[in-house]
Structures are given as structure tokens and as C-alpha cells.
Amino acid sequence: MERAILSGNEAIARGAYEAGVLVASAYPGTPSTEILENVINYSEINASWAPNEKVALEVAIGASFGGARALACMKHVGVNVAADPLFTLSYTGVRGGLVLVVADDPEMHSSQNEQDSRNYAKFAKVPMLEPADSHECKEFTRLAFELSEQFDTPVMLRSVTRISHGKSIVTLAERVETLPPPALVKDAPKLVMLPGNARVRHPKVEERIVNLSVWGSSSAINRLEMHSAAVGVICSGVVYQYVKEVLPEASILKLGMVHPLPHELIRNFSSKVKTLLVIEELDPFIEEQVRAMGIKVVGKELFPLCGELSPGRIRAALEQGGLLPKSTIAPVTVEKLPPRPPNMCPGCPHRGVFYLLNRLNAYVTGDIGCYTLGFLPPLNAMDTCVCMGASISTASGIVRALPRAEQQRVVAVIGDSTFLHTGVNSLMEMAWNQAPATVLILDNRITAMTGRQENPASGFTLGGEVAPEVNIAELCRTLGIRHVVTVDPYDLVATRQVLETEMARPEPSVIITNRPCCLMKGECRFEKGQLLAVDPDKCTGCKACLRIGCPAIEWQPSGDGKHGKAYIDPLLCTGCTVCQQLCKINAIN
Amino acid sequence: MREKVTNILLVGVGGQGTLLASEILSETFMLAGFDVKKSEIHGMSQRGGSVVSHVRFGREVASPTVPEGEGDVLFGFELLEAYRYLPLLHSGAKVVVNDYRIPPPSVLLGQEVYPDDLVARIRQRFPDFLLVDGLHLATEAGNPKAANTVLLGAVSKRLTVAEEHWLAALEKMVPAKALEVNIRAFHRGRAL
Numbered sequence A: 001m002e003r004a005i006l007s008g009n010e011a012i013a014r015g016a017y018e019a020g021v022l023v024a025s026a027y028p029g030t031p032s033t034e035i036l037e038n039v040i041n042y043s044e045i046n047a048s049w050a051p052n053e054k055v056a057l058e059v060a061i062g063a064s065f066g067g068a069r070a071l072a073c074m075k076h077v078g079v080n081v082a083a084d085p086l087f088t089l090s091y092t093g094v095r096g097g098l099v100l101v102v103a104d105d106p107e108m109h110s111s112q113n114e115q116d117s118r119n120y121a122k123f124a125k126v127p128m129l130e131p132a133d134s135h136e137c138k139e140f141t142r143l144a145f146e147l148s149e150q151f152d153t154p155v156m157l158r159s160v161t162r163i164s165h166g167k168s169i170v171t172l173a174e175r176v177e178t179l180p181p182p183a184l185v186k187d188a189p190k191l192v193m194l195p196g197n198a199r200v201r202h203p204k205v206e207e208r209i210v211n212l213s214v215w216g217s218s219s220a221i222n223r224l225e226m227h228s229a230a231v232g233v234i235c236s237g238v239v240y241q242y243v244k245e246v247l248p249e250a251s252i253l254k255l256g257m258v259h260p261l262p263h264e265l266i267r268n269f270s271s272k273v274k275t276l277l278v279i280e281e282l283d284p285f286i287e288e289q290v291r292a293m294g295i296k297v298v299g300k301e302l303f304p305l306c307g308e309l310s311p312g313r314i315r316a317a318l319e320q321g322g323l324l325p326k327s328t329i330a331p332v333t334v335e336k337l338p339p340r341p342p343n344m345c346p347g348c349p350h351r352g353v354f355y356l357l358n359r360l361n362a363y364v365t366g367d368i369g370c371y372t373l374g375f376l377p378p379l380n381a382m383d384t385c386v387c388m389g390a391s392i393s394t395a396s397g398i399v400r401a402l403p404r405a406e407q408q409r410v411v412a413v414i415g416d417s418t419f420l421h422t423g424v425n426s427l428m429e430m431a432w433n434q435a436p437a438t439v440l441i442l443d444n445r446i447t448a449m450t451g452r453q454e455n456p457a458s459g460f461t462l463g464g465e466v467a468p469e470v471n472i473a474e475l476c477r478t479l480g481i482r483h484v485v486t487v488d489p490y491d492l493v494a495t496r497q498v499l500e501t502e503m504a505r506p507e508p509s510v511i512i513t514n515r516p517c518c519l520m521k522g523e524c525r526f527e528k529g530q531l532l533a534v535d536p537d538k539c540t541g542c543k544a545c546l547r548i549g550c551p552a553i554e555w556q557p558s559g560d561g562k563h564g565k566a567y568i569d570p571l572l573c574t575g576c577t578v579c580q581q582l583c584k585i586n587a588i589n
Numbered sequence B: 001m002r003e004k005v006t007n008i009l010l011v012g013v014g015g016q017g018t019l020l021a022s023e024i025l026s027e028t029f030m031l032a033g034f035d036v037k038k039s040e041i042h043g044m045s046q047r048g049g050s051v052v053s054h055v056r057f058g059r060e061v062a063s064p065t066v067p068e069g070e071g072d073v074l075f076g077f078e079l080l081e082a083y084r085y086l087p088l089l090h091s092g093a094k095v096v097v098n099d100y101r102i103p104p105p106s107v108l109l110g111q112e113v114y115p116d117d118l119v120a121r122i123r124q125r126f127p128d129f130l131l132v133d134g135l136h137l138a139t140e141a142g143n144p145k146a147a148n149t150v151l152l153g154a155v156s157k158r159l160t161v162a163e164e165h166w167l168a169a170l171e172k173m174v175p176a177k178a179l180e181v182n183i184r185a186f187h188r189g190r191a192l
């Protein structure tokens, strides 16, 4: 059979294809984004981006109610947005199999928190599978669809960054071709969740979880690997791989289904080993339930609650707890080095805007996207960032608490994708209640942070087809905003003027910037301007151009180290002219 | 005891092409019949930030990330980043680094200086150290953009996988019109 090296995300997409999925919907979010970007390569599946995760899940629910196998994908925080349909979907159950893939991000490599999605499975009373490598990603996705139909339940598949963005070898199989065709079937007692019907469904949900736990104790998805009887470890997902590195002699109960837990199997395993460990990333999810069974375990008293685990971190915890001898090898160490945080790209249309917000002493309620990097020095122009869409509503709230002079400083900054995700509701509130803050929508025509996915204002679909595009300015007017201005963010004078006018206005207003992401190709591609260079004879070394933090501009110190001149790297410059406008002596041309 | 797994770390700056190089390595090891795993972070860190890819191969590989302090080979695309990740290696590791510097933000702003003695500092700790002028050799091979392939060639020389698998992986992963230059670049590196 054909073998391929696939990432966890590619393998989940492959699993959906093999499982006969017909409809897939998602909103991008690291580390889940590439699932749908791979699903679109299978022409049998109708795959599309949704404006947010709630909508994505509901699209999948509709397809399932129509009898099709359906997939929804999101990052961990996306489930917060999709939680409303999820909890009642648990009661209705499915017609065609429905799988919700959630990718967690322990260590917050690209996230604002590191919530542990396993709690959602328990909270919503739905089963959750957790693969430990790419091959399992594919196999568990297939199995999840079967379980979904067999137990009449949505199934959650949990990945983490190291699984989604890790690659390993996968054996491919054919697509199932024997599924019943979708059709409209009326079944109101199951699908109309009014109190009378829901009261009938709830006991079925409770029964289902018990049945799944029994199934889990005999299914191959949960696996005993008996070695030494001295130490036994319960683990799942990528942590299983780390445990095999660090404790090759230990017996392992590898859980493929992390909710509900296979109680009988756990009891059986615990009786066979002297010391029982639960090693899990983030919350003591398995540990607490094993303790509640009256079984003695070692867990979070040794292993960290925060951040991701790794072979080294597990080893250190075991050494600390006296379960492994202390290592005698002196580690290689290095001195403190200049850090290299991520940065906005050269030519990024967000840069000049943040420079101005800083100069205008604005209080910026921020949001999530590439523009969140406007928080970093030297721009230092973001004061809050909570979750997607929150910029506008927090601005609306903060101005209510402030005197007029302070209100004027409040500017909400949000990207186009984030605005259409949940910002629209917030702006509706701001307009309705006439909260006097300024909203700045940075419309770069794409969802840049997660790798340039189309959104409802891009004019294209996931598959690259031309689509109706939301007119953001008109939308804002329709919501009740009277002052909507569009401005070129590369024109610092014009942008500054617009900002000053709108910030002074004692009512809500919206400013929209109109330059595409500088990484955009194709239809609305980014056009490079004329490359710029610093004239070393004119440059006085005033450092004004350095204040925008452009990666193309370098400070070159002179021999004595006290003076110097700016230099523009011609390989990086895009000719956006923002630095040129800051140079008072016209040394940049 | 389990058989030894070989641990490779590719480090550089987001956008330098560490991802493609790690794909080619993985493909090569799979073609050579090994189990392979790799891990890297996409997303936020790629915006010009520091990046590290882990590639592991052997008869059977468990963790997708290299256990701390067990790196066998460091494949550095940029000097400062190569130095930053030395703690992931064991003391006898082989180090291959592109002779290339990308100033980080604090250096661009003139607040810190780019350390000027990194080469000596690496060599002092890791005697098996090779500094490669990737850009120059790639230009000689026909295209400065093939610098990563020169480095790949140099790394290949330090691993016990037959040349045919490297070439097959290149053929599979590199666009046809760039293949010839890349094979030349690979050989330039392999000769080092």
C-alpha cells in the first residue's frame, strides 16, 4: 500500500477523504489551518471557509442533518466561539457522522491562551479521540466518523501543535464508497431542541457516555503495553511518544480516547503496576478522574500545569521526584543573546498606522492578527488584546468609564478577517449605543496571520473561485456608523489627519485602510514601489526612520560606535515610502 | 536497548527555507527505508522570528521533537540562530552553518550589537564544525537561491544515507526547472 510522509493536519484531511466526508467547514487558526487547506484538494468534498467557528460548526451540523458525513475544524479558542451549537448538538446527535477537529496549542506558540480542549468533551458530554502521530490522525479520523454514527454523537478529535505540525509516515487507503446518499428526513423529536424534546434527549446523552466508556475498555483504541511492573504510565497523544523516549522500560496505558475514560481498563492497569503515573500536558484531566475512582496516582505534583511537555521536561520532573537518577551530563549553555521575535514584514501596510497611533498617544484596544505585532517595540502601540472581535467592544466599554478628554484617545484596531469574524456584532453595539470611540479596520484583504486565507471581503473562496465580497464601508454605515472614511495607510500625512479628525469626534466613527497584505499574489496582488536607498552623504544619523521598526532598515554604527547612519537592504525594501516620509532631510530616495 | 535514532535540528530565521529543507531531509530518510518524524512550528514565529525544525530518523522513532541535549547534527541557516540552539546538542555533535548574518530587531535599531565572534565560539565547543559560504557556492553552481541546497549537500556528507536517496528526494521536492542547478549545488556542498 502507498506510504507518504504527512503532517498531522494533512493526515486528518486524508482521513476525512477516506471516511467519505462530503462537506467540510472551518475558520483558520494555528495550528489547525492546514486541515481544510488540504481537504480542498479532494474534489469529492465540498470544503469552504466560514466567517467564524460557530458558523463553521453549524454548516457541518446542517450537512450531518442532511445525512452527509461532515467535518468542522478549528483551533482551541475557536471552540469557545462554537460552544453554543456544540452543547446542543450533543443532545440532537447526528444523522451523517460529524467530527469536530480541535487543535490545541500548549506553550502558546501562536495563541493567546493554552486552554485544554479535553474539558470541552467532558463538559459537552461527547467523546474525544487523541491521535499520537500522523498515521493515527488518519485512522482516528476515519474511526471518529464510524463512532459518530454508531453512538449517535458528534465526536471531537483533539490534536496539538506537535501533532498537527509534526510529520510522520502514513499508509494510505481508499475512500469508503458505500455510505447512504444524503436526503431530507423529518425527525423533529430528535432535531428540534425545545424543552419537551430536549428532556427526552438528555438521558440518552448520559447513557451514551456510559456505553462509550464500556466500548473504550475493550476497543483497540486504548492500548496496554505491558513491560516492567514497577512503573505504569497513563498517557495519550504526543505525550505517549515522549514517555516512550524517557521511560522505555515502563508499562503504558495509551489512551486513544481521552473522553470518556475506559474505567475498567484503568482499574485493570492500575492493579498490575506498583507506581502509577499520569503524564499529561496542561490540565490534570485524566489524573483527577483516576483519583475520583479511588486509585492512587502521581501526576501534577511532579509535572507542570503550564506549557507543553517534552522528553526533557518529563525527565526533569521524574528526576525531581526521585523516579529517575539525576543526569550527570553537563548541558551545553550559551550566554544571553539578542532575541529574535516575529516582526511585521517589510512593506506591511500596518506599520505606519501603529507609528502614528504611538505619536498621537492613542490608547489602543487591540485585536488578533498580524497587527498585534504593533505591540512590540519600537511601535509600542497596543494597550489591550483579549480575543477576536474584542477590540471594538472593549473600546465601547472603556469610553463609558472615562471623561471626554480620555475618551478621545481610545482607538480600536481590528483586521478585516477579525472584523467579519465577530467584530461586526461589536460595531453594531457601538453604533447602537453611540459609544464615542474610533474604530480602525486594517483591511489588507486577507487573513494574513494564519497564512493568507480568503475571508468574506476578499472576493474569493477557499477554492479560488470569484465570490461576492463584503463592502466593509457600506456594512459599517448600515450598522449605523455615520462617519466612515477610507485612507491609504502608506500616506502618513493623510492617515494622521484622518485619525486626528475622527478621534476628536464625540461619536463613533470608522477608518478603513486600503492596502493589501504585502505577501499577496494573484488578483489583488501587492505591487512593489520604487526601491529606496539612504544617501549616506545626507543622512545625519537622527534615527527617525528607525522608529517604524522596518526589518529592511539597519543602523550601521560608525567606528567610534557613538554615531552612525541608516542603511536600507535592497533585497528587503518594497518601496512603501513610509520611512521616506519620516526623513526630514530627504536622505531617502 | 532500542536502536539509536539520529537527531537533526534545522535552525534559522522565518522565511529562510528551513521548512523545505526539512521536507527534503524527511523524504530522503523515508526513501532510504527509515522511520522518520519531524516537527516544527508554523504561524506566528514565521514572521521573521527564530525558527527550529526537528527531523529524526532510525528504525523506530517515538518523539517528533529531539530530546533536549541529544541533537546529533545542527544545520544552521544563520549564525546567531545556530549559536542560540547549541544547547539542544550533545557535546560531540556535528555543526554545519551557513556563513550568513541577519540582524535581529534590536541590532537593526542600534540597541544591541550582533556578536562578532560566533564562529570562534561555536568552533571552540564543537570541533566538528563546518562553516559554509552557501551564497557564494550556490552562485558558482548557477543560482544564489540554491544556497540551502549547498548546505544540504554538506549535511548529507555527515550522515550515513546513500547519495541516491538524496538525489531522488531532490528530484521529487524541487521544481523541474530548478532541479539541475540544485543538483549541482548539492554536489558542491557534498564535496566540502
Ligand SMILES: Cc1ncc(C[n+]2csc(CCOP(=O)(O)OP(=O)(O)O)c2C)c(N)n1
Residues within 6 Å of the ligand: A027, A028, A029, A030, A053, A075, A077, A078, A081, A111, A112, A368, A369, A370, A371, A388, A414, A415, A416, A417, A418, A419, A442, A444, A446, A447, A448, A449, A450
Ligand atoms: C477564535 C479564534 N479563531 C482563530 C484565531 C486565529 N487567528 C488569529 S489572528 C486571525 C485572523 C487575522 O486576520 P485579520 O484580522 O484579517 O488580520 P491580519 O493578520 O490580516 O492583519 C486568526 C484567524 C484566534 N486567535 N481566535
